Amino acid sequence: MFKVLENLKYSKTHEWVSVSDGVGTVGITDFAQHSLGTIVYVEGYEPGEEVSQGGECGAVESVKAASDIMAPVSGEVLEVNEEVLNNPELLNDDPYTNWILKIKLSDEDELNALLDAKDYEKEQK
Amino acid sequence: MIQKTCLYDNHVKHNAKIVEFGGFLMPLEYTDITSEHLAVRNDAGVFDCSHMGEILVTGKDTLSFLNYLVTCNVKEAKAMKMTYGLLLYENGTVVDDLMVYKINDEKCMLVVNASNTDKDYEYILANKKDYDVKIENQSNDYGQLALQGPSSLSQLQKLTSYNLSELKYSYFDYIKLDGKDFIISRSGYTGSDGFEIYGSPIDIIELFEKLYNNGVQLCGLGCRDTLRFEAAMPLYGHEINDQVTPLEAGLSFGVSLEKGDFIGRDVLLKQKEQGLTKKLVGIELLERGIARGGYELYKDDEKIGEITTGYMIPNTNKVYALGYVKIEYSKIGEEISVLIRNRKVKAKIRNKKFLNKEYAR
Known part of the structure; x- marks a missing residue:
């Protein structure tokens, strides 16, 4: 089984978000990193850019394929994790510690559209 | 199935x-x-x-038939040696690429791409004409x-x-x-x-x-x-298909224009005389990103071609690609860009020698 953390919210497209003080920290799930295989490239939208829930906010690529990262929440990008951009394999090592983007939420109600850990676990089957 | x-x-x-x-x-x-x-x-x-296909050609006309059917010179090839060649349509574009294993003058095995085995077999049968040969699809054996x-x-x-x-x-x-x-x-x-x-x-x-x-x-x-x-080797469905000729794909080493008539030869001769309009080149990215098959290539605002295959070479940070560009932009060193997720990333044309082959040919 793939690791799912209790305290996070999940999208059906395999991103996670953790919200604190109106700021969402966003990454990809253990299931996602495992499906992709060795990750060799990561990019995120630049700070200042607006993203919307379910829309693109970056991309992650393995040797074989490119795959978009979908924003689990709408808002303004505040920060991109440069360490992950420079060391993409960190996402394989620990996809929950190694976040990709921080987004200032424009609508906290959107969190209701996301899955909790228990429902996301079912999604993976 | x-x-x-x-x-x-x-x-x-x-x-x-x-x-x-x-x-x-x-x-x-x-x-x-x-x-x-x-x-x-x-x-x-x-x-x-x-999964690859094996098609056996036997009979007294084996060599003359294969010399008409494929681009390489099977008649001149040595016995117990394999030769790279292509199967072409009349218009010079590619049905498939293959290896001819010449067992003797009356027996050759063609090794073809898995996805093309049935298509090739039908095509070979359809072009058998009056040649005295037997053609068997032995792929399952x-x-x-x-x-x-x-x-x-x-x-x-x-x-x-x-x-x-x-x-x-x-x-x-x-x-x-x-x-x-x-x-x-x-x-x-x-x-x-x-x-x-x-x-x-x-x-x-x-x-x-x-x-x-x-x-x-x-x-x-x-x-x-x-x-x-x-190793810059072509893959059917990417670098070669029914839209390109072997000359455009840089595969003239697998084509013997001098051996006499073969399917597609007239078009290749004409193309050689008139010059190519596009060709397969090596591409190196100069900025961050990975160029993938299907991505578009640009010179300023003009679309000049498309990537056929691209990767970050495993265990390196080098991002290379193969792709077709209009002939006027195919010179080594030419600066172009690759459209990656709606962003133009700088790249340049380079040779296709991504790998130094370390064995004797």
Whole structure:
């Protein structure tokens, strides 16, 4: 089984978000990193850019394929994790510690559209 | 119908991630693409190639028929040597690329791409004309392995008294491995030294497990693609298809225009005389990003072509691609851009020698 953390919210497209003080920290799930295989490239939208829930906010690529990262929440990008951009394999090592983007939420109600850990676990089957 | 090769159960047993390719369920990777890629470059890896097609041509007109059918000169080729050639449409574009194994003047085996086997077989039958030849699709009678990498020779030598170092690049022979009969050529599709091995499905299964037990890395289609790409070898459906000619694809080494008539020759002669309008080039990215097959190429605002295959070479930060560009932008050093997710990323045209091949041709 793939690791799912209790305290996070999940999208059906395999991103996670953790919200604190109106700021969402966003990454990809253990299931996602495992499906992709060795990750060799990561990019995120630049700070200042607006993203919307379910829309693109970056991309992650393995040797074989490119795959978009979908924003689990709408808002303004505040920060991109440069360490992950420079060391993409960190996402394989620990996809929950190694976040990709921080987004200032424009609508906290959107969190209701996301899955909790228990429902996301079912999604993976 | 999706088919399985004779090794399907072995792939499952060895925990391969299975994908569909060319109508077959094949292993994409057993461990991960990068480590399998490096095993072939530094040690040895074995691939299941049983999905590929084997078409046998026999009869007294074998050589004249093949010289009319494919681009290479089979008449002039040495016996027990393989030659690279292409099967063309009348308009000079590509039906498939293949290896001709010339057994003797009346017997040749064509090894073709899995996804094209039925198409090729039909096409060959349709062009048989009055040639006195027999054409048999024997694809189901053969299993095939490719043993690739610098340790291939020592690994295979453990299984036979035949002096394999005498088998030079692109030659083949009937060789016994642990008493079983195989056809083995010194060849491959990775850019590293190695062997391609044909045998009955049951013997191929046994050999596969034997190589595994002797420490050879099992390799899937994922690294087969990164390896052949790094060696700038074309793949049907990417670098070659029914929209391009061998000359545009840079494959003139597989085309003998001098040998006399063959299907598609007139168009190639004309193209050679008038000059090409597009050609396959090597591309190197100058900024961050990975160029993938299908991405568009630009010179300023003008679309000048498309990527056919692109990768970050495993275990490096180098991002290379192959792609077609209009001839006026095909000079080495020309600065162009690749459209990646709506962003233009700087790149330049370079030679296709991504890999320094370390074995003697």
